[in-house]
């Protein structure tokens with residue numbers, strides 16, 4: 001069925017117009033069509049399987065809300081300053097909608113477990129109810145040597161972080177996988193398993209605490225996207241270059 005959208009919303013249609021106009025020798029139409037053809041920058045698919053163009057595997061993504069000096073929690077363990085406002089929350093929701101499985105360190109899981117409760121779903125702004133539903137719909141794997149049980153649905157405990165098992169999980173997953181907090185993410189980064197990072201810099205310097213990125217790892221990054229929010233948060237989306 002032919003699309004009725006204007007050509008500037010439909011690069012394929014614009015190209016067909018360009019070819020048709022060129023064949024008819026109408027130079028003005030050719031130039032107009034060329035002007036209206038949006039420049040679509042195609043990004044390389046970072047996770048294509050070798051020798052199988054177009055076939056992609058799930059990405060492992062590390063996301064964190066961090067102070068400008070790089071801490072997810074200050075020296076007293078506080079991170080109330082990192083609480084996202086509605087605009088940031090809605091943006092995070094849209095990112096996390098694509099996540100099928102969360103890999104959590106035990107500490108991060110204990111914070112995120114809040115979203116399992118009914119309290120998170122009722123009497124909350126729509127953006128929080130939305131996030132609660134996203135969180136509840138995803139699978140969770142909690143890494144811990146101490147945790148005996150979990151009380152959230154779709155959750156299992158792993159006693160150790162096995163890079164081979166995570167690599168296999170990535171190869172088999174149909175949706176992206178997320179890793180957090182920083183202690184667990186450091187192991188995934190060290191093992192070269194992380195494909196992308198979403199870092200949200202809150203407009204605050206806390207002087208010390210829990211680092212969002214490990215000391216021991218050196219990474220080359222490609223900036224894929226950036227966004228500024230009204231409240232002063234800046235989001236940087238990076239691909240990790242291999």
Ligand SMILES: NC(=O)c1ccc[n+]([C@@H]2O[C@H](COP(=O)([O-])OP(=O)(O)OC[C@H]3O[C@@H](n4cnc5c(N)ncnc54)[C@H](OP(=O)(O)O)[C@@H]3O)[C@@H](O)[C@H]2O)c1
Nearest residue numbers: 073082105106107108143144145146160161181182183184
């Ligand atoms: N900025 C924000 O928006 C934000 C949001 C939420 C939380 N936070 C803060 O983020 C921080 C998270 O800290 P974190 O990096 O220490 O936590 P984490 O990575 O979430 O959890 C660390 C724990 O995960 C388990 N673990 C890690 N590696 C393991 C392995 N190889 N095998 C088995 N278990 C493993 C261990 O649990 P066991 O001790 O049980 O073995 C370890 O103590 C906290 O301070 C939290 O308050 C910040």
